[in-house]
Amino acid sequence: MTEVTLRAMSPEEFERWQDELAAGYAQEHVAAGNWTPEEALDRAREASAVLLPQGMATPGMLFLLGVLPDGSPVGRLWLGLTHPRGLAGCAFLYDIEVAAEHRGRGLGRALLAAGERAAREQGAQALELNVFGSNETARKLYETSGYRVVTQQMRKDLPA
Numbered sequence: 001m002t003e004v005t006l007r008a009m010s011p012e013e014f015e016r017w018q019d020e021l022a023a024g025y026a027q028e029h030v031a032a033g034n035w036t037p038e039e040a041l042d043r044a045r046e047a048s049a050v051l052l053p054q055g056m057a058t059p060g061m062l063f064l065l066g067v068l069p070d071g072s073p074v075g076r077l078w079l080g081l082t083h084p085r086g087l088a089g090c091a092f093l094y095d096i097e098v099a100a101e102h103r104g105r106g107l108g109r110a111l112l113a114a115g116e117r118a119a120r121e122q123g124a125q126a127l128e129l130n131v132f133g134s135n136e137t138a139r140k141l142y143e144t145s146g147y148r149v150v151t152q153q154m155r156k157d158l159p160a
Helices: 011-031 037-051 107-121 136-144
Strands: 005-008 061-067 073-080 090-098 126-129
Touching: 005 107, 011 037, 011 061, 011 073, 061 107, 073 107, 090 107, 107 126, 107 136
Parallel strands: 090 126
Antiparallel strands: 005 061, 061 073, 073 090
8 A cells, every 4th residue: 555644734725625625515415415506515615614613723623635755745634633423532534535636546545544543643542434325435445444334324215
């Protein structure tokens, strides 16, 4: 496995990431049938603002860039050191993404492992995350990395 190390995002990287994060999150919610395309981007930005009331300076949040040994950035991580439901000792992975040009080379697994190390170094004993059901690639990565389902939300569309 290729080694990926982490470094803190710069303010410029954080701002760029926030725009990309909102767009991607909005798209996932539209695809899942949760939000309409018209409302999705605003709702995604609002959700982020609630979680990050002080932006990059919000306490307990780590915004990290995954880099290769040569310093090339390959992906991003957003870790919350306090679980959103207050689970003691459990950090939360809000976002992980490998840059499109680096996908398919095992870097997602390496980035995830680096994030787990970072959470452990901050005192976390567990790491939890949410994943959209349609994201087969991510679900498979998490399952093969030892994550297990602890809650599950299901939906069935009912014909008229």
